[in-house]
Amino acid sequence: MRFVEFLAGLFAQRRGAVSLLAALTLPCLIGTAGLVVEYGHGVLEKVENQRVADLSAYAGAVAYNAATSTSTATTAMTSAAQAVAVLNGIPAAKVTAAIVPSPTGTANTNAVRVTVTTSVPLIFARLVGSSATLAVPAQAYAELRPSVGSCILALSPSAGGVSLTGGTKVTATGCVIASDATVSVPCGTGIKSAGVSYNTTFTQGCPGGVIGPDGTAATVVIAKKSTPDPLASDAETAAARGRLTTAGALAAPASPAAPVVATPTGTFKDIDLAYNPSSTQTQAIALGCTASQSGSTWTLTCPSGPHNFNAFTVGGGLSVTFAGSTGTTYNFAQPVTTGASMNFGPGTFTFMQGLTIGYGGASFGSGTLNVIGTLATTAAVTGAQSTIAVTGDFTVSTSITLNALTSLKVGGLLNVGTYGTMTFGSSSAPLSATLTGGLQTAGSAVVTFAAGSFSIGRMTAANDGAQYSFYSGAASTIFGGPSSFALNSGLDVKGGSTLILGNAGTDNSFRIGPSYVGSGPVYSNAILVGGGSTFKMGDATGTNSVFEIGGSFNIASGGGSCTVVSAAAQHDIKGSLLTAGATVLGAGVYTVYGSVGIGANGGGDVTCNGATTGLLANNVSLIVGGNGAALTGTCAGQSFCVAAGYANVILSAPTTGATAKMAIIGPASLTGGAFFTEGSSGTTLSGLVYFPVGSVRLDGAASVGNATGQCLQLIGKEVLLNGGSTLASTCIAGNSSGGGSVVLVQ
Known part of the structure; x- marks a missing residue:
């Protein structure tokens, strides 16, 4: 009996121990369960945020590509990304968008990165002292993959298309050679490109004349199709051409008015500074002055106020010093011609019928020199005057x-x-x-x-x-x-x-009007x-x-000339720009209402600014109107030309700004083209060359290649390549943001 009671008591004690243990462990079990629940909530929030980030990144990238200029692309990208997030219940403030290098590591490729960050409240986690909220970020990348554009493009279906002759080799591995007419690649010439498109005929004289980027014919895409002008509606190209109206309307700066010197009035008296001291001193006193002679020098001392001289004569070999003050006024009614040295001292001097400084020279003190008529110096002159007026x-x-x-x-x-x-x-x-x-x-x-x-x-x-x-x-x-x-x-x-x-x-600052004949x-x-x-x-x-030139900038003869033109945001030239010798064009946009002839006036390389140069033009855009008289000689009929035999030409477009990547923009309606003529070797051209109604022609030994890190895109009515090598790539694909496809990569 006692044993049964002992067991009953023992069991009663164990039940109490279990109750105590449960009481102690229950909050931990509840907190852990809460953490699990809230973690699951965070995971669900993460999945939703990632879905929204993916959608927003894609939308932002599409908007960026669709923008018409770089100045609006970033704003459009951010607006689109945030709009998608708002539609999915996430406030715009929780979404950021930026252009970054693509996480795929593809060279020269960017991506739109969108980050969505929300937070979830933590209720159970407070039991274990954790934060009251949990940040839940998500990130997505949409890669901006440029389309394979045309880097050499002939626009006219009735012109010569893209034609290679004379051993020309074209390398354009990242873009397409395109023509709305023919593409002609005879034996001895060659194209290495991502593709060739034509709209009428394609001729390849020898097998292997056209190869792909890997060097094999199998990887090049040759297609028959029409290729429209990618810049036909481009706002920035149109804006650049729009400046031609401003250049064509330049007016000459006004000619300054002649100075007006008031004619002194009063009583004028003669003085003869000669070898008769008594007479000279008497005349000086009558003029309100005193005169003293020391050797061959007369000193004329006149107090403040006007002193009016009629006939003023000086004896041969005698010098004169005016010992007045800045408040002294001297007026001379008759013409004055000096002989021996003259020291006019400080004060205001007015010569009413001209002043001629002869063999002895002259000096002037501080003050003002006025001459009604002419002022001529035939000997050395020094002066401390702040003001000189000569009518x-x-x-x-x-x-x-x-x-x-x-x-x-x-x-x-x-x-x-x-x-x-x-x-x-x-x-x-x-x-x-x-x-x-x-x-x-x-x-x-x-x-x-x-x-x-x-x-x-x-x-x-x-x-x-x-x-x-x-x-x-x-x-x-x-x-x-x-x-x-x-x-x-x-x-x-x-x-x-x-x-x-x-x-x-x-x-x-420069405002220069046109010269006159008749x-x-x-x-x-x-x-x-x-x-x-x-x-x-x-x-x-x-x-x-x-920088406004109201006519042509004409470097008329080679002959070793060295010309250095200002850097300026905008250079407006009403006439043509014609160079010779060595020419250095400062950075900026050159809007030339007429034509541009590089080496059009002859001459060769010259040492200019420390370097042997034909043309050096870095960060330069040439906007050419082709108005007025056409170029002549080997450049006849062209709007832009690098003349025969003119070497060492470097022209690189700006990399930023409204005309970024624009090297030469030709007329919209006039038919003058761009011509790099025979012998124009050593040419480096970087940027877009755009002549939609004129020919783009590289002839003879002309060699054109793009500078490191830049591009060369040739678009013309026709593109004719004869001799030399061309390295081409796409600069502008119709809008500044580049166009192309969008791929969600991360």
Whole structure:
């Protein structure tokens, strides 16, 4: 009996132990179950987010490809991706989209990456001290696979199509050679390409003339089909051409008005600074001054206020010093011609019938020099004046130093030259110069103008058959920079001379009108550059910079010339751009209303800017209108031409901006084409060459290849390749985002 009771008591104690253990372990079991449930909830959320990320990435990639420009593609991509997410119940704020390199590692291929991140609340997890929410991210990649576009394309069904002759070899492994007419590959020529399409006939003279990217004929796709113009509706190409209207409407800058110098009034009296001291001193007193003589020098001391001289004469061999102050005014009613040296000192000097500085030279103190009539110097002159105004011509024959000059106004011609060093202004303050009758430099002179603003009218005399605003014929003429130039009637740079406009800074500005013959403008000569000359224009990339040439930029003769053109966002040229010698085109867009002839005026390679060059044009787009007189010689009838024998031509399109990848854009309606003629070897051309109604022709020894990392796409009415090698690739496929297919890759 006692044993039974013992067992009963023992069992009672075990039941109590089990109850206690259950009580202790039950919360853990519930928390663990909660975690399992909430993890499952998170997994379901992850699956849903991944589904939405996949849909959004695909939609974003389709929208990116459909955009008409790179400036709108990214916005369209993000909007599409977020719109899909919202339709699936996920707020737009939870979705991000970006363009990234494709995770497949395919070279030069991007993808749209979409990340969707939501969070789920955690209720049971709080029992074990975990966070109240769980972030659930999902990511998807949609690869932007470019379509296989045409890198050489002939658009006209009635023209010559794509024709190879003379041993031409074309390499275009990532794109198609296409023609809306024929494709002709005779024996001795060859195409290595992803495909060939034609719309009328395809001829291959020898087996293996056309091969695929792997070098075998089996991998090239040859198809008969029509290929439309991929840029027919391209907004950016149309916008680039639209600038031609602006270039064609350029007006010449206005000619500056002649300075007006007020004619002094009052009583004027004679003075003769001679060897009779008594008489001279009496005359000086009558003028309100005093005069003293020391050796061969007269000193004329005049207080503040006006002093009016009628006949002013100086005895032979005598020098004169005006010892006044900046507040002293001297007026001379009769013409003044100096002999021995003159020190005019500080003050305001007004010569009412001209001033001629003779063999002894002269110096001027600080103040103002006014000349009604002409000012001529035949001996050395120094001056501290800040202001000079001459109503007639200002002729400088030898050295002159005007280091304090800040304002120069000439109503006639500023004629600087013969020999010596001529300096106008200094680096301490800008110079404002208005030269109504033009500017001419000549001889062995070395001429320097400080940086500033220069407004120049038309010369009355003709140089090289026309009237210009500026004839630069001195050994060296240099304008500091940054400066602004407004030339009413063009610029003529004489052969053998050196001219630099804006030799420092990037905020230079150029407005140059056409030259004149008789009463009318001659649009072929806004800028005329002679053989053997050096002509450089400072960069014009500042906020307020302009580059406007109201006629042709004509480098008229090879002869060793070196021409360096400004970098500028936009170069507008109303006429043609005709080069010779060596030409360096600064970066930017060149909108040429006329034609472009590279080497059209002859000449060969020249050392220019430290390198042997024919044409160097990096980050340059040429938009060619083909208006006006057509090119002549080997370039006859073309809108763009690299002339026969002209070597070392480098033209590479910009990689960014509105004209990215556009090298040469030809006329939309005029039929002048693009011609790389026989002998134009060493040519590197990178970018799109687009002449939809003109021929694109590479002839003779012309060799064209694209620069490293860039492209070469030739689109024309017909594409004729004769001799040399061409390395082609697709630059633009109809819109800036590239088109092509979309594949979800991750």
